[in-house]
Amino acid sequence: MNHRTSRVAAAATAALLGLAVALGGSGSPAAAADPAALTGIILGVGANESQRIVTWYSSADTAQQVQLAPTASLTGGAFPASAATFAAIGGANIATSGGFNRHATLTGLQENTQYSYRVGTEGNWSPVYSFKTQDFEGDYDFLFYGDPQIGSSGDTARDAAGWRDTLDVSLAANPNAELLVSGGDQVETANTESQWDAFLSSDKLRQYPWAATIGNHDVGGKAYEQHLFTPNTDRSAPLYANGNPASNTSGGDYWYIYKDVLFIDLNSNSYATTQGGGGDAAHIAYVTDVINQHGAEAKWKVLVYHHAIYSPADHAKDGDNKTRRVDFPTAFSNLGVDLVLQGHDHSYSRSYEIKNGAKANPAEQPGAADVYPGPGGVLYVTANSASGSKYYDITTPDNSGTSGAGNGADPLNPNNYWYNSVQNQEHVRSYVKVEVRSGQLVVQNLRSGTCAAPNAAVELGKVSWCNNTPAAQPVGSVVDKVTIHPYHGDGQQLQVNVPTAAPGEFGWTIDGYNGLVSLGTAQEHDGEYFAATGKLNPIVVTDTRRTQAPWTVSASVSDFKDAGKTFSGSYLGWTPSILAPGAGAKAGSPVVSSYDDQGQGLSVSRQLGYAEQGHPKGTAQLGAGLDLKIPGSAEKGDYRATLTITALSS
Numbered sequence: 001m002n003h004r005t006s007r008v009a010a011a012a013t014a015a016l017l018g019l020a021v022a023l024g025g026s027g028s029p030a031a032a033a034d035p036a037a038l039t040g041i042i043l044g045v046g047a048n049e050s051q052r053i054v055t056w057y058s059s060a061d062t063a064q065q066v067q068l069a070p071t072a073s074l075t076g077g078a079f080p081a082s083a084a085t086f087a088a089i090g091g092a093n094i095a096t097s098g099g100f101n102r103h104a105t106l107t108g109l110q111e112n113t114q115y116s117y118r119v120g121t122e123g124n125w126s127p128v129y130s131f132k133t134q135d136f137e138g139d140y141d142f143l144f145y146g147d148p149q150i151g152s153s154g155d156t157a158r159d160a161a162g163w164r165d166t167l168d169v170s171l172a173a174n175p176n177a178e179l180l181v182s183g184g185d186q187v188e189t190a191n192t193e194s195q196w197d198a199f200l201s202s203d204k205l206r207q208y209p210w211a212a213t214i215g216n217h218d219v220g221g222k223a224y225e226q227h228l229f230t231p232n233t234d235r236s237a238p239l240y241a242n243g244n245p246a247s248n249t250s251g252g253d254y255w256y257i258y259k260d261v262l263f264i265d266l267n268s269n270s271y272a273t274t275q276g277g278g279g280d281a282a283h284i285a286y287v288t289d290v291i292n293q294h295g296a297e298a299k300w301k302v303l304v305y306h307h308a309i310y311s312p313a314d315h316a317k318d319g320d321n322k323t324r325r326v327d328f329p330t331a332f333s334n335l336g337v338d339l340v341l342q343g344h345d346h347s348y349s350r351s352y353e354i355k356n357g358a359k360a361n362p363a364e365q366p367g368a369a370d371v372y373p374g375p376g377g378v379l380y381v382t383a384n385s386a387s388g389s390k391y392y393d394i395t396t397p398d399n400s401g402t403s404g405a406g407n408g409a410d411p412l413n414p415n416n417y418w419y420n421s422v423q424n425q426e427h428v429r430s431y432v433k434v435e436v437r438s439g440q441l442v443v444q445n446l447r448s449g450t451c452a453a454p455n456a457a458v459e460l461g462k463v464s465w466c467n468n469t470p471a472a473q474p475v476g477s478v479v480d481k482v483t484i485h486p487y488h489g490d491g492q493q494l495q496v497n498v499p500t501a502a503p504g505e506f507g508w509t510i511d512g513y514n515g516l517v518s519l520g521t522a523q524e525h526d527g528e529y530f531a532a533t534g535k536l537n538p539i540v541v542t543d544t545r546r547t548q549a550p551w552t553v554s555a556s557v558s559d560f561k562d563a564g565k566t567f568s569g570s571y572l573g574w575t576p577s578i579l580a581p582g583a584g585a586k587a588g589s590p591v592v593s594s595y596d597d598q599g600q601g602l603s604v605s606r607q608l609g610y611a612e613q614g615h616p617k618g619t620a621q622l623g624a625g626l627d628l629k630i631p632g633s634a635e636k637g638d639y640r641a642t643l644t645i646t647a648l649s650s
């Protein structure tokens with residue numbers, strides 16, 4: 001960061017500010033030398049939680065910057081001498097946009113801080129806007145918005161009113177949401193700047209970071225790239241639909257990591273090499289590279305792109321979507337993607353857990369409140385319109401099958417497509433809230449409007465009905481809610497070694513669903529150490545062999561890691577117990593944290609349970625209370641470790 005300006009100078013420029021903007025350089029003496037009008041300011045997501053990107057338009061090609069300071073350090077609205085500045089870069093806009101674009105990346109943000117910022121230059125600053133950072137670790141919420149598509153109803157003002165209202169309603173209900181994620185189609189017509197002005201008219205877009213996604217209505221011009229600069233963006237030819245980044249089109253894929261979630265955002269306009277770009281294969285290569293390089297830095301993988309491949313309405317049977325529906329799912333399953341966020345079909349749907357292009361678990365019930373993706377299960381969500389500018393009605397399944405490109409009916413719910421657990425269309429505005437929690441993702445579709453205005457498509461008679469009943473389904477009510485409990489098969493990797501084949505069987509399994517073993521938040525004790533406790537997922541041992549040979553089940557734990565931070569697995573101890581007796585099972589000895597005895601804790605193999613020669617046949621359930629005790633000097637973080645379980649018998 002650069003530090004510049006005295007307090008007096010900053011106060012003087014702040015006083016001039018409103019004048020310069022209000023008059024647009026029409027003769028204010030201070031602005032006369034530099035009449036750049038600064039418009040379209042938007043706060044964007046950065047490469048991680050300690051960054052933001054600010055993008056704007058300027059009427060003049062001048063050197064500009066973003067000035068930034070903790071809000072608490074401003075005096076009477078004046079920035080302090082210690083305010084940081086970040087130089088902007090950018091270039092000339094295309095002719096139909098006019099003017100120039102600028103962006104700057106704000107880096108080194110501190111957590112739990114309210115910041116104020118403005119863009120421009122001395123003597124010609126924008127108004128002051130504000131955003132806050134929160135804890136850089138742990139749980140958080142983000143919001144996902146489908147197709148604002150301002151201008152789509154034919155009435156830009158009405159579309160913008162609905163869009164602003166959804167932002168207001170959703171952020172009033174979720175003031176601590178940390179990201180606003182786009183489902184694409186910010187505007188109806190790619191290079192129509194009046195639609196961009198309307199899209200950007202809410203100050204919420206200067207207070208919460210927007211994570212842009214390119215839709216089919218954004219792709220046909222450069223305005224999308226001019227308005228919405230994104231981090232880590234690959235703008236190579238294969239990621240443009242026509243293969244030509246220099247043409248009057250937008251494109252590219254990008255990624256960022258925000259507090260344990262790796263987001264990868266794709267330009268799904270490019271799906272077939274016949275268009276001129278790299279098609280879906282280029283996206284799969286990109287996603288594969290990003291996950292291979294950065295997947296271990298986050299605990300969740302969320303993909304975002306515009307064209308829903310599992311959706312319920314007008315676009316469900318489109319040929320291009322069928323192509324993507326064949327191209328993408330197996331790769332996403334293999335790469336361990338948890339959640340895919342989509343738009344384009346202006347209706348809400350939540351898929352079943354999809355594995356390799358088919359329903360992962362045929363028994364998953366429609367509308368299930370909890371889903372348990374085994375390895376390879378991916379949940380796909382399609383967002384309805386956030387603005388009310390356009391809705392598509394749900395369409396009917398056909399006889400094209402229940403996997404791959406098929407649009408057949410769900411055997412459990414024949415009105416729905418086979419891939420959808422939930423489909424909804426009420427012709428009211430909504431948004432999707434995602435709660436990122438330790439060990440689970442909670443996804444909700446929430447109403448941000450009713451049939452009443454602002455609801456442009458209903459107001460203008462673009463749709464003939466509106467089913468919402470405000471008494472039962474008011475603003476803020478829940479259309480759908482699902483909790484994703486990911487599979488942690490690699491959290492308790494198990495190797496059974498049975499060297500002598502014997503009649504009967506010896507083996508063990510994790511009892512029930514192998515969810516994440518959470519130790520919760522460690523409690524600090526007088527600044528000396530942190531302590532946390534939990535319970536092992538119970539392990540069922542079955543021994544029906546005639547030999548009555550002794551067996552033992554042991555485990556050891558890896559180091560605990562959170563991205564680059566780590567502490568030793570030796571700090572974990574346990575107290576084994578027999579939860580259900582049988583098979584002669586006895587509990588192993590307690591092991592204490594190395595914090596207490598300077599030993600090795602569970603970093604070396606320890607017995608969970610065992611049985612001696614001659615034990616009876618049967619089944620036992622083994623458990624253990626887990627005790628973690630780590631030095632107070634450990635770095636803050638959300639750590640994970642892998643417990644490896646080994647069973648041995650002779």
Ligand SMILES: [Fe+2]
Nearest residue numbers: 147149185344
């Ligand atoms: Fe759209």
